[in-house]
Amino acid sequence: MDTAATGLIFRDASDADVDELVALIESAYRGDASRVGWTTEADILEGQRTDPEGVRAVIKSPDSRLLTVEREGRIVACCQLEHRGDHAYFGMFAVSPRLQGAGFGKVIMAEAERQARETWGVTEMHMTVISVRDDLIAWYERRGYRRTGRMTPFPYGDERFGIPRRDDLQFELLVKELVR
DSSP: OOGGGTTEEEEEOOGGGHHHHHHHHHHHHSTGGGGGSSOOOTTTEESOSOOHHHHHHHHHOTTEEEEEEEETTEEEEEEEEEEETTEEEEEEEEEOGGGTTTTHHHHHHHHHHHHHHHHHOOSEEEEEEETTOHHHHHHHHHTTOEEEEEEEEOOTTOGGGOEESSSOOEEEEEEEEOOO
16 A cells, blocks of 8 residues: 555544644645645745635535545645536645655545545546646646646636736646546
8 A cells, every 4th residue: 555545534524624724725835834845836826725714615515525634633635526517626635735745645636536436426527727837737647637728717806816926827627537
């Protein structure tokens, strides 16, 4: 078994987890603390990545789950799974910066895909990634995701998603076929 998987506990998030999850997500993507890991967006976005209301909305949605990953009693990762008919949406993926690069991400992603496939019977996983995140997109491609070239605009002016440091941000749809 992959040593990164050792000691990981997967469960659905609860209201009691909201503050810890917001802190985890922010630490993985924003500010200087995020620079410890490789998923930082600090050079392209300032401000928040999410907020308690956004996390709580995912937890409460009947078609969504916020898969929470614990290790040694602490939340170390999370990801959103949302059922959208024949596919699931994968989002809000965060791994503690100090654990990034050790194989946790691929283990967590594989478990999320397995759960989406088994729970909802979906045949594809979809996600959106900021198109200028070449390193992150390449990581997802190594996990079997393919670029579609389908873009959606970044929500400029809505600070709930951060404050852009550049004017060329957009989201690209990535898709992976989930094999049974």
